[in-house]
Amino acid sequence: MRRRHAESLAGPAALRASAVALIALLTVAPILATVLYSLATVWRHRPLPDGYTLRWWWATLSDPDFLAAAGRSLLLTVATVLLINILVLPPLYWSHVRNPRIRPLLQLAALIPFVLPGIVMAAAINRFVGLWPLTATLQATPLLLLLSSIAVSFSAYLWAVDSAMRSAKIATLCEAATTMGAGPVYILRRVVVPNIKHGIAIGSLLAFASVIGELALPRIITGSAFETIPLWQLREMRGTDADPNAVAVSSLLLLILLFAIAVFVIRRGRAGVPSIIFGVEKS
């Protein structure tokens, strides 16, 4: 009986192992290929490069254009994440605690970036601000790029924080705190933020990742006037002096940065992350 049970489990176990191996291969293979490419002297028609060098890494890290683009990308991304926190958190909190009717509106707005491709949104934003003389002054400015980045990337933040608020039953906690004599700022500081901080961290990370890798918005809105890493990569891939190895290096640097932030966020809130990502509510 036990053997039969074990046999019946062997099939699904093998299937699970195969599925995990396939997913791991699909995840790791592109990263491994990029790493090899960033270290390759020459890579011709063989499974592995002809030789290895750190030349591309050194060249990229000492390229003033790359460093300037990285600085702009980081500035844009950090500013976007900060502003998303300032602009999205209060209405979301309000929708949970006081006025649930605005929540569907927020959620509807958060669906737009999923439905519209970035390039369409970028073109639409550009045309929209050009309609009036006052807003036309924003055209091709980093400020418009910043505002557009917020519009495109706030949805990931909203879903993560919304889920964290639901999971923590923020509305009930706030009511409890109110009956205890606590004011709104005190409640936000002592009850709301500490109980959704993992959701804020995950949402910020998702917004960060989507902005730092965004190509369509900076390309259409500012072009070379505000060159970010994706624009720099695009330039490096074009022309007669194309440098794909440098692009590989810059991609890996971005990956390392995002990985480091993700590890930090996950280690800080190990218990909270799965419930936030998968929307699991605490019983």
Add this chain to the structure above:
Amino acid sequence: MWQVEIESVTRQFGATLALDGVSLGIAEGEMVALLGPSGCGKTTLLRCVAGLSRPDDGTIRFGGRDVTDLPARQRDVGMVFQSYALFPNLTAAGNVAFPLEARGWPSEKVAPRVKELMALVGLEREASRFPHELSGGQQQRVALARALAPRPSILLLDEPLSALDALTRTDLRDQIRQIQLALGTTALYVTHDQGEALAVADRIGVMEAGRVVELGPPAEIYRSPRSRFGAAFLGARNALSLTIGSDGWVRCGGAFALPMRDGRPGSPIVATFPPESVVFDSEGLPGRIRLVSFRGALTRFRVATDHGEIDADLLSTAAPALQRDEAVGLRVQAEMIRFYAAD
């Protein structure tokens, strides 16, 4: 003077009238239980008293002071929620300290008060644990300590035992009552469990469709419910549809015969009586046992008669050894019977 005075409070949600001109007074140190089925308006009334919901009409006074428009945080109430609503980021002691810190108590007074409350609910050793490390009963005791910490003028309890298992529920119910009596706290207790309401309250208000249809001490409204709804909700009473005889008497076989002063001969009437008012008597209303259900101290017999099924609760120690399908006779203690007009 009432410590809490609710006067003609009305609250509407869209087309639903949740509270329909409710009036109720709670004396100082008294515990009133609001009892009723889901959707009867009891929690809405509690929320109006807490300041979490604003009445559309009517007045709420605490100690004679009108608090109808006062924000919840300025009302000086302590509230215990059905879902505990403990702050997951704070320890048990941190939760109890929260209302004191929020009200600006000096830190040297907070610690001894927290210690005192943790001792009161018997959780001194769990003070440094987080809510997820506590059982449901322990969490609710922390919630009770937290609600009582700032010595609120009114304690509000919103179905505080609903999420607990039966044994913990009974223990905590008695503990809540003991603490409330010891501290002399004025309390409003919302529940849908009649046993809970009967056990903890000085007075019970039975609510139906946004109105208080019954209000009085537990024993009084249990024995003499004024409304048929109250009678049905308070004690799983037997209800028999009968007719007033031409001589003005209501008869139910050999179970009982009572004169009706009001009511026309021939008109239908409903007689209700609790199961413990039924006794076996071979001269009484004949019937046949359909179910014998041992319930610890009591044994319930369900008997099929010509007038419908009748439940009889007898002390298990004194219950006869009757089996299913055995023929019996029933008699009802006349003083326990209440009559209501038929629908």
